[in-house]
Amino acid sequence: MTDLAALADLIRSDTETRGRAISRLGYFCAPFQPLEGPFSDKVIKVYRGAAKPAELTRLAEAHDDYVRVLTECGVTLPETEFHLVDLGGSTRTPVIVQEALPLSSLMRPRMREDSKEETLAMMQAAGEVIASFWTEAQRVKTRVGFHPSIRNFAIRDGRAVFFDTFPPLIHYSREEMGKLLLQFSEKRMMRLVGPMMQKRVTGIQDEWYSPPETLVGLVGSACRLRPEFAEDYLEWGRLFARSHMPRWAEPAIEGLDGPPQLPGYWTGFRKLLGLQGEPNV
Incomplete structure (x- = not known):
């Protein structure tokens, strides 16, 4: 089970601690992979946006459904988790923790x-x-x-x-x-x-x-x-x-x-x- 407190600390940390950005092609975020620590084999994707609690709950439920449907439709995915993480703002922040691919x-x-x-x-x-x-x-x-x-x-x-x-x-x-x-x-x-x-x-x-x-x-x-x-x-x-x-x-x-x-x-x-x-x- 993902330690959400440790994940929040990682996201709030400096760039050197967070590690390298995997890509800057994305419209929504720049995924990163820590160089060391418990998340070093993961890619972290942080989606910042002003959303109400009900909207975030719906988003989380939709993501769970989407991963399930993709898998049922024959799409191979790396291990993927969706979390709503408390980063100290007025609302929680959507974060995907995904198995890192070479x-x-x-x-x-x-x-x-x-x-x-x-x-x-x-x-x-x-x-x-x-x-x-x-x-x-x-x-x-x-x-x-x-x-x-x-x-x-x-x-x-x-x-x-x-x-x-x-x-x-x-x-x-x-x-x-x-x-x-x-x-x-x-x-x-x-x-x-x-x-x-x-x-x-x-x-x-x-x-x-x-x-x-x-x-x-x-x-x-x-x-x-x-x-x-x-x-x-x-x-x-x-x-x-x-x-x-x-x-x-x-x-x-x-x-x-x-x-x-x-x-x-x-x-x-x-x-x-x-x-x-x-x-x-």
Whole structure:
């Protein structure tokens, strides 16, 4: 069982004690892994946002449900715990404590460095997770989504491991999720400016709730990371859609007639917020 007092002390400690940031690609937080101590084999993700107690309770319940549904739909996850931690503020803070994966297993850097054949094998592994999730999710009796970005996968023994469980894409309506995207943005600027662009912020999530668009998004990320292999990735995507996602093959293939591009407003948001990601912006 996680020692929440020790976890709170770690989060409040200085940068040297907390350890290195694993990634600065995230919209919600910069995960970190302590170099020593009881959490040295964990990645800590802290989600700061002004939320009422009832909203936090709902968030915790949704996260538990989401992890369960992901697992039931064939998605492999590292060991993942969600806690509401008292950090001394007016409300508790959502924190995810997750089994640390080897940095060498993270899919995004490997996509940038490995051979064409190796990257296609990773695409296949991630694609199989996408296909499994959406096929099984048709039985889920509530709104549920999935964000299978390349940066949200690791590859272990040839299998794709998914590690992004926040926000929990389950139970929330489109409007509610749009507000959640602002409420827990790590960047204060986004929380201040975002409400004036609520419609566009809300639209960020739409791909996550669309089976064909999640596949197209995966291929698009690969094309931006390795443009020299774009035609190979597009061909893989079209073949995969037909063989593994026939129910959604037609719209997926339509989206793969050329290298998919990110919406201009999302690219603009990332640059405005200073989120790293070039060339996979």
